[in-house]
Amino acid sequence: MSGSTPDADTLAVGLELGRYSRADVTDWVSEAVLRYEKLPAALLELTAVAHREMGEIVALLRQLSTCDADRWRIALAMITDDWRSGACGLETTVDRLVGAAHLYRSLEETSKSQIAVYVLQDQLELAESGTFGTLDDVRAHLEAFLAQYALREPGGAPSAHTQPGDRRTPRSMSARRGTSARRASRGSSRPR
DSSP: OOSSOOOHHHHHHHHHHTSSOHHHHHHHHHHHGGGOSSOOHHHHHHTTGGGSOHHHHHHHHHHTOSSOOOHHHHHHHHHHHHHHHTSSOHHHHHHHHHHHHHHTTTOGGGHHHHHHHHHHHHHHHHHHHTSSSOHHHHHHHHHHHHTTOOSBOTTSOBOSSOOTTOOOOOSOOOOOTTHHHHHHHHOOOSOO
């Protein structure tokens, strides 16, 4: 893990999204045990992370939560940070947003932003197929959607949100051959 140490909820969401690994959890637990005089049962169980399923690890991390975290917003912030850093391209970012929308779909307050994610997915599929719009249009809509979420400011400092005027865009991405056919063959992942 680079940067500041995440809280238990951020680590759990990052693990679900594939941003963190078992090794990251092990490192986090090693640091966390030093903060307690008496270890919480969930933290004690996390000391044996190598022998646990990912779902168990996430559940144990959530038991250590100190607040009622908005996991959907945490996921959006992580995905935004990866997009802005150039770590993920357009299709990967939209796919990750759709996956997070499915993962946290039971949270009623997120429904408007989740609908926006499905609209982005449709726009991407239409642009890739040449039916409607362009990938630049999709990038612009993605930027507009993600404008309110970020883990890091442009200089790399941690942030709860993007600073006004931050219009940085990741390196230009071009459509990949076969993407539309691949999407068509696997079907839309959006629930109908």
